[in-house]
Amino acid sequence: MSEATERPEVSESDVMEVLGDIYDPEIPIDIVNLGLVYRVAVEGSHVDIDMTMTSPGCPAATQIVAEAKYLVEELDGVSEVNIEIVWDPPWDPGKMSEAAKESLGMF
Numbered sequence: 001m002s003e004a005t006e007r008p009e010v011s012e013s014d015v016m017e018v019l020g021d022i023y024d025p026e027i028p029i030d031i032v033n034l035g036l037v038y039r040v041a042v043e044g045s046h047v048d049i050d051m052t053m054t055s056p057g058c059p060a061a062t063q064i065v066a067e068a069k070y071l072v073e074e075l076d077g078v079s080e081v082n083i084e085i086v087w088d089p090p091w092d093p094g095k096m097s098e099a100a101k102e103s104l105g106m107f
Contacts (some may be wrong), residue, residue, distance in 0.1 A: 011078035014042045015047055018071040025060050029103060031068070035095025038086060045079035047072055053090045061085065 019040075020032040031037060031051070039050040049068065053061045065083050072081045093106065 008077040010042055010045070010047065010075050012042055014075055015040045015042065015049070015072055018075060019068055020050075021071060022064060022067050024054065024064065027054070027104070029096070029100045031064060033097040033100040034062075034091075035097065035100075036091060045077055047078055047081045049081070049083045050086050051083065052086055054091050056087060 011045075016032055017039065019037055020030045021104040022031045023029065024031060024034060024036075027034065034054070036053065037049065037051045039048070049072070051068070053064070058064075065085065067084055069081050072078055093101070096104075096106075
């Protein structure tokens, strides 16, 4: 493959940046700061994401996963995205960033 046709490499931070644009519709905080994204792995043009929801019955789960998949697939250098919803460890408010806790008045 020539340099002109090579896909640019995407990084884990690139993926986390676009995931930070996705908000839980019930909580005005993005999914990264909520602590819902547990793992991002990039291997070439393939991205694996392990994430959770605030509860197993989260009504926005399908929407959040679809939006995450779409936005990550739109990154230059990404050809395949696999998102796995995991429940272990379960999410709790302690997984939120300090900024998210402050935004929700938890301090």
